[in-house]
Amino acid sequence: MKCSHCNRQAVYYQRHSGRHLCKKHFIYDFEKRVRYAVKKYRMIESGDKIAIALSGGKDSVALTFALDRLYGERKDVEFVAITIDEGIKGYRPPTVEIAREITSQLGIEHHIVSFKENFGMALDEMVKLGDKKPCTYCGVFRKYLLNRTARELGATKLATAHNLDDETQTILLNFLQADIERLARLVPQRVQKGLVMRIKPFREIYEKEVVVYCLLFDLPMDMNECPYSYFPVRAAIRDFLYDFENKYPGRKYSVMRSFETLIPCLKEMFPQIDLNACEKCGEPTPKRVCQACVLREELERAKEQIR
Amino acid sequence: MKCSHCNRQAVYYQRHSGRHLCKKHFIYDFEKRVRYAVKKYRMIESGDKIAIALSGGKDSVALTFALDRLYGERKDVEFVAITIDEGIKGYRPPTVEIAREITSQLGIEHHIVSFKENFGMALDEMVKLGDKKPCTYCGVFRKYLLNRTARELGATKLATAHNLDDETQTILLNFLQADIERLARLVPQRVQKGLVMRIKPFREIYEKEVVVYCLLFDLPMDMNECPYSYFPVRAAIRDFLYDFENKYPGRKYSVMRSFETLIPCLKEMFPQIDLNACEKCGEPTPKRVCQACVLREELERAKEQIR
Numbered sequence: 316m317k318c319s320h321c322n323r324q325a326v327y328y329q330r331h332s333g334r335h336l337c338k339k340h341f342i343y344d345f346e347k348r349v350r351y352a353v354k355k356y357r358m359i360e361s362g363d364k365i366a367i368a369l370s371g372g373k374d375s376v377a378l379t380f381a382l383d384r385l386y387g388e389r390k391d392v393e394f395v396a397i398t399i400d401e402g403i404k405g406y407r408p409p410t411v412e413i414a415r416e417i418t419s420q421l422g423i424e425h426h427i428v429s430f431k432e433n434f435g436m437a438l439d440e441m442v443k444l445g446d447k448k449p450c451t452y453c454g455v456f457r458k459y460l461l462n463r464t465a466r467e468l469g470a471t472k473l474a475t476a477h478n479l480d481d482e483t484q485t486i487l488l489n490f491l492q493a494d495i496e497r498l499a500r501l502v503p504q505r506v507q508k509g510l511v512m513r514i515k516p517f518r519e520i521y522e523k524e525v526v527v528y529c530l531l532f533d534l535p536m537d538m539n540e541c542p543y544s545y546f547p548v549r550a551a552i553r554d555f556l557y558d559f560e561n562k563y564p565g566r567k568y569s570v571m572r573s574f575e576t577l578i579p580c581l582k583e584m585f586p587q588i589d590l591n592a593c594e595k596c597g598e599p600t601p602k603r604v605c606q607a608c609v610l611r612e613e614l615e616r617a618k619e620q621i622r
Numbered sequence: 623m624k625c626s627h628c629n630r631q632a633v634y635y636q637r638h639s640g641r642h643l644c645k646k647h648f649i650y651d652f653e654k655r656v657r658y659a660v661k662k663y664r665m666i667e668s669g670d671k672i673a674i675a676l677s678g679g680k681d682s683v684a685l686t687f688a689l690d691r692l693y694g695e696r697k698d699v700e701f702v703a704i705t706i707d708e709g710i711k712g713y714r715p716p717t718v719e720i721a722r723e724i725t726s727q728l729g730i731e732h733h734i735v736s737f738k739e740n741f742g743m744a745l746d747e748m749v750k751l752g753d754k755k756p757c758t759y760c761g762v763f764r765k766y767l768l769n770r771t772a773r774e775l776g777a778t779k780l781a782t783a784h785n786l787d788d789e790t791q792t793i794l795l796n797f798l799q800a801d802i803e804r805l806a807r808l809v810p811q812r813v814q815k816g817l818v819m820r821i822k823p824f825r826e827i828y829e830k831e832v833v834v835y836c837l838l839f840d841l842p843m844d845m846n847e848c849p850y851s852y853f854p855v856r857a858a859i860r861d862f863l864y865d866f867e868n869k870y871p872g873r874k875y876s877v878m879r880s881f882e883t884l885i886p887c888l889k890e891m892f893p894q895i896d897l898n899a900c901e902k903c904g905e906p907t908p909k910r911v912c913q914a915c916v917l918r919e920e921l922e923r924a925k926e927q928i929r
Binding site for chain 2: 490491492493494495547548551552555558559562563566568569570572573576577579580581583584
């Protein structure tokens with residue numbers, strides 16, 4: 316099959332646009348949509364120091380590579396990568412290695428921050444000690460370390476590799492759970508004191524396009540799933556959206572557009588509140604003590620009881 | 623199994639509340655939610671003349687029966703039923719008969735209005751003549767006749783039998799299609815000149831509960847589906863919501879609550895516009911000529927070409 320734009324061999328059929336794309340035009344189109352999202356939400360501005368949340372999985376590797384390709388030459392923008400090592404035996408070490416390799420190849424400053432060093436135990440230990448789900452510990456502590464490290468490094472933005480599939484799943488999940496407040500948290504460019512602003516340059520990119528992008532640039536791809544991963548509700552929504560998109564290509568964009576239409580309302584309904592400094596650790600929190608400190612103390616008590 | 627409220631035999635297990643209900647408590651609970659919805663959105667007020675859109679299918683029969691049971695004794699409220707006979711051979715005649723029976727039993731004034739008499743042809747003929755989908759003709763002409771007849775009868779409200787399943791499907795459909803304007807049209811109690819206000823007393827009732835209500839009162843139930851019915855996108859959403867509700871009971875209520883949370887926004891984003899009187903027929907329309915007149919003229923032209 317020929318490319319819809321030139322005489323070359325197509326490597327990808329883009330269902331939502333009905334176009335066949337050769338390698339060159341696939342990359343052009345992919346990166347155009349990254350630049351479009353970045354521009355639309357002013358994700359990258361002059362003077363920015365962007366911390367990239369780089370797990371070493373396919374999405375964040377592609378993000379690091381793409382941001383470097385598109386903005387790496389700019390003198391007024393700086394990139395740094397942060398890898399959180401949660402301590403998940405068998406699963407995390409290979410991706411930490413990938414993160415090390417890609418940042419070294421691209422010449423991007425790289426920081427590895429571990430649960431073990433910061434909270435005294437790896438996620439594997441937390442799971443054995445505590446009564447919460449693994450994703451609770453991981454979600455709270457990972458976000459905590461990403462934000463704190465980014466801020467300490469002087470980063471003005473924190474880039475995550477959430478793609479169109481991730482975002483639309485979360486949008487629909489919150490809508491179906493009647494959690495409009497959580498839906499409002501997805502509004503881009505929200506500023507809160509102490510929180511480094513999150514940016515999502517892949518928000519207009521399908522997950523499978525990320526895979527193709529990795530393949531075309533021969534980027535290291537770890538496709539393993541976290542052994543603790545357990546989100547049955549999200550999985551149901553993911554599968555529905557997958558089928559729906561399959562039958563009616565482009566519907567994930569429709570979900571994104573619906574959400575975007577509601578943004579002015581969501582901002583009005585849920586104005587940003589000022590965060591407090593946690594009484595224990597000083598990190599930002601809407602409460603008196605941050606969730607990371609609450610969980611850490613719970614785990615420490617559990618550890619002492621065992622002794 | 624015993625009723626969760628008394629010693630009687632349960633006839634229904636209400637998954638979203640985890641309760642088993644006997645006949646008496648099922649009816650009490652069902653009607654309580656009808657009264658709740660009616661009160662919440664002031665659907666029925668003193669002095670109202672309510673036109674019930676009564677197709678003769680299970681939902682509208684249950685609605686007519688329930689409204690009569692709950693509000694029939696009130697001196698300050700009047701009910702009248704309107705049945706639209708689209709002219710669908712084999713499908714519509716039995717339900718028109720059911721509509722005649724139930725209104726006669728309840729002593730409710732009943733008006734049957736047909737496509738044939740008003741537009742010169744039955745839906746069956748339109749489908750053969752025109753190039754649009756059956757649901758296009760049916761949707762436009764049915765709403766047209768319902769509104770015009772209700773207004774001519776002096777009705778202040780037009781009650782339709784849309785239930786929780788219908789409403790949540792439409793909400794999700796519009797959200798997934800990025801049609802937030804159409805989502806805004808679902809906001810209850812919208813007033814527009816020339817349009818009789820729509821009310822949906824069953825908006826908090828699951829479809830299967832309507833079936834049980836019909837069974838318990840031995841109401842005539844026609845469960846046939848329209849032979850023209852063809853909504854593949856809606857069917858995909860219906861099936862997903864069915865599975866999702868099945869796995870996580872109560873989620874249809876969540877969808878309704880999400881929508882309701884957004885109502886103030888939707889009203890602000892899409893304020894009601896004044897409608898024009900159609901240049902051809904005088905009925906309300908946002909354009910110069912109403913959609914019913916456009917379709918009617920198309921069909922008349924098609925008919926003449928055949929002669």
